[in-house]
Amino acid sequence: MRRTLPKAFYSKKNPVCVAKQLLGKVLWVRGKRGFCRARIVETEAYGGRLDRASHAWRGRTRRNESMFGAPGTAYVYLCYGVHRMFNVVTGPTGWPAAVLIRGVEPMEGAERMARRRGVPADDFRLSAGPGVLTEAMGIESDADRCDLVSGSIRIEDDGVRYPRTKIQAGRRVGVSYAGPAAFFPWRFSVRGNPWVSRARA
DNA sequence: GCAATGATTTACT
DNA sequence: GTAAATCATTGCC
Numbered sequence: 109m110r111r112t113l114p115k116a117f118y119s120k121k122n123p124v125c126v127a128k129q130l131l132g133k134v135l136w137v138r139g140k141r142g143f144c145r146a147r148i149v150e151t152e153a154y155g156g157r158l159d160r161a162s163h164a165w166r167g168r169t170r171r172n173e174s175m176f177g178a179p180g181t182a183y184v185y186l187c188y189g190v191h192r193m194f195n196v197v198t199g200p201t202g203w204p205a206a207v208l209i210r211g212v213e214p215m216e217g218a219e220r221m222a223r224r225r226g227v228p229a230d231d232f233r234l235s236a237g238p239g240v241l242t243e244a245m246g247i248e249s250d251a252d253r254c255d256l257v258s259g260s261i262r263i264e265d266d267g268v269r270y271p272r273t274k275i276q277a278g279r280r281v282g283v284s285y286a287g288p289a290a291f292f293p294w295r296f297s298v299r300g301n302p303w304v305s306r307a308r309a
Numbered sequence: 310g311c312a313a314t315g316a317t318t319t320a321c322t
Numbered sequence: 323g324t325a326a327a328t329c330a331t332t333g334c335c
Contacts, residue, residue: 152316161316163331171331189328191317208316239317282316305317 109267110134115257118179118198123153123205126198128296131275132268135212138260139246144217146235146245147268148209150297150304152280155198155205161286164204174253175204182261184242184252191239194247196256196263210238210281210295212245213303221245237305274299281307 113133120126128151136145154162155175163172163185174183175197183195183206195206212235214221221244222229235241247261254261277293284290297304 154316163316166332169331185316186328186330188315188317189330193316195316210316233318237318280316285315 110264112257112262112264113180115178115180118196118256119200121199121203121205123155123198123207124294126196127151127153127207127294128275130196130207130209130263131296131298132270134215134264134266135209135245136262136264137245137247141246142217142220144221144245145215146212146221146241147215147303148211148263149213149301150209150211150236151295152208152210153205153294153296154195154208154280155203158289159286159292160289161280161283161292162204162206162289168204172204175206176202177253178255180256182251182254182256184247184249184254186249187239192242192247192249193238194242194251208238209241210307211236211297211301211304212241213301214244232302236303270298281305 130148130151133148164175177197178201181197183197187193195208197206199205218229225234225244227233235244276297276299278295280295
């Protein structure tokens, strides 16, 4: 069983729900240089007017424009001038919310991913971390605003479900500047999975 | 216009 | 543990 997630999956107003439900789903990229699939094992929710950690907290800008776009599209931005971050836009059009994909477990095309990254295919450094998984899967800045329902990057459900006890919630990484929002338990990961990022506290 | 900084990673000491 | 890479955005003059 394999089905591309429909627009309705992404249109829920609360990004936290989508972040939890994305665990176990399969991210799929058909790039100029090949095809790869990987299971999502770590996510973070961002958005709404109260989330000071969100890029949209201060309102709409050229960078975060795509966060206000249609549900089920991509928000890709450059972080620290070095790494690309891949987010899934959620909520109704005009409502700024997104889910950052922070860790994926390779399923298909791992050798190609390994070549891009310069690490062994069975090494977690391949795709455990938001900045490295985009490099591994060949997600570039031109993927910003890409439609995840019909475009060359998609997310599908292959029936895999993690039991509730395997899902871990915790603080988001790298948002200590965000005041109370820094403590929101909006980071979700699969307990014990080696492809979850080694995040600092 | 200029300076500081960040939803990170890696290689150092 | 600390620092560098590297640039768009932001805030302040």
